[in-house]
Amino acid sequence: MRIGILGTGTLAGALGQGWARAGHELVIGGRSQVKAEKLAERLGHGVLPVTPREAITGIDAVLLAVSWDGVEDMLGLAGASDGTLEGTPLIDPTNAVAHGVGALLTGHGESMAGRIAGLASKAHVVKAFHLFPASQWTSPPGGGGQSRVTVAMCGDDSAALHVVSELVRDVGGTPAILGTLDRVRQLEEVAGFVIGLTFAGFDPNSAVPHVPSSAVS
């Protein structure tokens, strides 16, 4: 696939590394061209620095790897409101949560994925990759460094969910579709729950029951 990454920070670098290693063609656009050039050089594999506009043009999937409060600016820089992303999977990994607390900063009942869908005209938004730290994606799949994890996602378009599922597998995850964007607020709350417990000194894994999947089938 040809993948566009918007953002040049930690998550852009981690997923960029995983997808480049899996053989995808990557372009990276940031608000700083210098940072895009540095990240592309670090990733190697023919990854190219481009403008945000170029990072969403003629692309099979786009990752919006920016801080939640930079989403509107970045989509504006890319010109996402003009329909360029029509039918394109747009992956939203953002966490709009209060640092160290985990409370969501979006309005009551509002989701980041819904906000992004409103800003990126006709894109097929898929919420994914928001729950695990970026370091989860930097070891080669099956390399023994990390255990296999389940990536829960929400989206309205089945073809886009299929594309993102492939991208999850490419970095060693197992995709799990929770539902449509009607349920995405729930998925965003889970990240707040995990972040809140972690900062309070608890292992979030110990705060949910271990239910074997066979018990619910």
Ligand SMILES: NC(=O)c1ccc[n+]([C@@H]2O[C@H](COP(=O)([O-])OP(=O)(O)OC[C@H]3O[C@@H](n4cnc5c(N)ncnc54)[C@H](OP(=O)(O)O)[C@@H]3O)[C@@H](O)[C@H]2O)c1
């Ligand atoms: N890191 C993780 O472990 C992780 C895991 C899951 C989800 N996430 C989510 O993924 C997203 C990116 O996280 P990150 O860790 O990669 O963050 P990061 O390293 O701080 O990078 C943030 C990126 O957003 C850009 N940005 C910030 N404000 C902007 C604005 N107003 N306009 C345009 N670009 C702007 C930054 O550009 P500059 O460098 O030019 O400031 C940078 O490229 C966040 O929403 C985060 O919640 C992160």
